[in-house]
Amino acid sequence: MTEQRLQARTAPTTETALEVLEAGIDAERLTTIFGRCRVEYDGRAASSLDWGHRLVVLKPDGTILVHTDSGQKPVNWQPPGCTHDGHLVDGQLHVRSVRSTPDEELLVVFEQVDQISTYDGTGESDVVVTGTEADLRDRILDDPDLVEPGFEPRATERDTSAGAVDIYGTDSDDSAVAVELKRRRVGPDAVSQLNRYVEALGSELHAERTIRGILVAPSVTDRAQELLDRRGLEFVSLSPDPE
Numbered sequence: 001m002t003e004q005r006l007q008a009r010t011a012p013t014t015e016t017a018l019e020v021l022e023a024g025i026d027a028e029r030l031t032t033i034f035g036r037c038r039v040e041y042d043g044r045a046a047s048s049l050d051w052g053h054r055l056v057v058l059k060p061d062g063t064i065l066v067h068t069d070s071g072q073k074p075v076n077w078q079p080p081g082c083t084h085d086g087h088l089v090d091g092q093l094h095v096r097s098v099r100s101t102p103d104e105e106l107l108v109v110f111e112q113v114d115q116i117s118t119y120d121g122t123g124e125s126d127v128v129v130t131g132t133e134a135d136l137r138d139r140i141l142d143d144p145d146l147v148e149p150g151f152e153p154r155a156t157e158r159d160t161s162a163g164a165v166d167i168y169g170t171d172s173d174d175s176a177v178a179v180e181l182k183r184r185r186v187g188p189d190a191v192s193q194l195n196r197y198v199e200a201l202g203s204e205l206h207a208e209r210t211i212r213g214i215l216v217a218p219s220v221t222d223r224a225q226e227l228l229d230r231r232g233l234e235f236v237s238l239s240p241d242p243e
Contacts, residue, residue, distance in 0.1 A: 006117065006118070006119055006120070007020060007023070007024070007029075007117065007118045008115070008116070008117040008118075009115070009116050009117075010114070010115050011113075011114060011115070012113055012116060014088060014091055014092060014093040014110065014113060017033070017093050017110070017113040017116045018086050018087070018088055018093055020116050020117075020118060021033070021058075021086040021093070021095065021116065021118075022085075022086055023118065024058070024118030025058070025084050025085065025086070027118070027120075028060040029060065029118040029119055029120050029121070030057070030058070030059055030060065030118065030119040030120075030121045031057070031058040031116070031118045031119075032055065032056070032057050032058075032115075032116070032119075033056045033058075033093075033095065033108075033110065033113060033115070033116045034053070034054070034055045034056075034113075034114050034115045034116075035053065035054075035110045035111075035112045035113040035114045035115070036051060036052065036053050036110065036111055036112040036114075037051070037052070037054055037056070037108050037109055037110045037111070038050055038051050038052075038108075038109050039054075039075075039076050039106070039107070039108050039109075040106075040107045040109070041076055041104070041105070041106050041107075042104070042105050042107075043099070043102060043103060043104030043105065044102060044104065047076070049066075049075060049076065051111070052068070053069075053114075054066055054067060054075075055067040055068075056095060056108050058084050058095070058097070059080070060121075061080040061081070062078070062079070062080045062081045062082040062083065062084070062097075062099075063077070063078065063079060063080050063082070064077060064078045064082060064084065064095075064097040064106060064108075065077045066106075066108060077106075078097045078099055078106050079099070081099065082097045082098060082099045082104075083097070083098050083099075084096070084097050085098075092109050092110060092111050093109070093110040093113060094107060094108070094109050094110075095107070095108040095109075095110070096108075131239075131240045131241055132183055132240060133166070133181045133182065133183050133240070135183075135240035135241065136181045136182075136183055136216065136238065136239070136240040137166060137167060137181055139238070139240070139242065140153065140167060140179070140181075140216070140238075141153055141156075141167075144169070146236075146238055147169075147177075147179060147214060147216065147236055147238075148171065148214075148236070149172070150172030151169055151170075151171055151172075151177060152169050152170050152171075153167050153168075153169040154168055154169045154170060155167075155168045155169075156168075158178075160197055160200035160201055160204060161200045161203070161204070162196040162197050162199065162200035163193075163196070163197065163200075165178045165179070165180070165197050165201070166179055166180055166181040167179040167181065168201075171212065173210070175209070175210035175211065175212055176201060176205060176209055176212070177211075177212045177213075177214060178194065178197045178198055178201055178211065178212070178213045178214070179214050179215075180193060180194040180197065180213070180214070180215050180216065181216050181217070182215070182216070182217035182218075183217070183218070183239075183240050184217065184218060185217065185218055185220065185221065186215070186217045186220050186221070186224055187220070187221045187223060187224050188221070188223050188224050188227050190215060190217070190220075190224065191215060191220075191224050191227040191231065191233060192227070194213045194214075194215050194233055195213065195231050195233060197213065198211050198212075198213040198233070212233075212234065213231075213232075213234065214233070214234045214235070214236055215228065215233060215234070215235050215236070216235075216236045217235070217237070217238070218237060218238070218239045219237060220235055
């Protein structure tokens with residue numbers, strides 16, 4: 001990584017840390033600071049976090065996160081849209097994040113900075129998520145015969161009193177078909193969900209209309225298969241991604 005992409009200081013003075021921080025904010029760079037600090041929040045409520053070693057992350061979109069050495073969630077944070085700034089008070093580095101609506105302020109006071117870095121994270125690719133239920137739905141809409149020959153999708157997210165059916169359609173005999181999609185191996189809960197949709201459609205459609213329920217997923221547990229058989233529901237093995 002080149003100097004244009006990264007600026008880092010280890011064990012800087014608070015004066016040097018402030019210079020790096022201000023340069024990072026001005027250049028709209030991602031900035032991380034690790035050191036001994038305390039945290040004060042004032043807004044919809046008020047909170048204080050006493051001295052300790054923590055990681056603070058400031059993002060160009062106005063987000064600030066304060067992390068400890070455990071857990072995945074920050075112990076303090078402000079959302080995008082905040083304004084960051086820094087200054088020195090009695091030799092300590094003050095990092096402030098201000099939000100106007102609602103009126104909130106997060107103040108992190110460092111008495112010691114162990115490391116500060118700024119990163120140019122622009123130009124990176126967006127995260128591409130694959131293997132989703134939407135991918136599975138699109139596979140079926142592109143090729144309905146993956147469910148069974150003669151299946152004809154009529155609607156997606158078809159509302160019922162029990163919730164929305166992922167794909168609603170008809171089979172070659174003009175029976176109504178409720179298709180429930182799952183991207184992973186599923187258990188009895190998914191079968192119960194499908195059964196509720198079938199029962200809801202049964203009360204909403206004409207009494208003489210045959211209604212089938214088909215669970216589409218890569219695989220099901222033995223208990224789920226037993227429940228499918230007991231309730232007269234069906235299973236089709238299909239994954240979100242083509243083989």
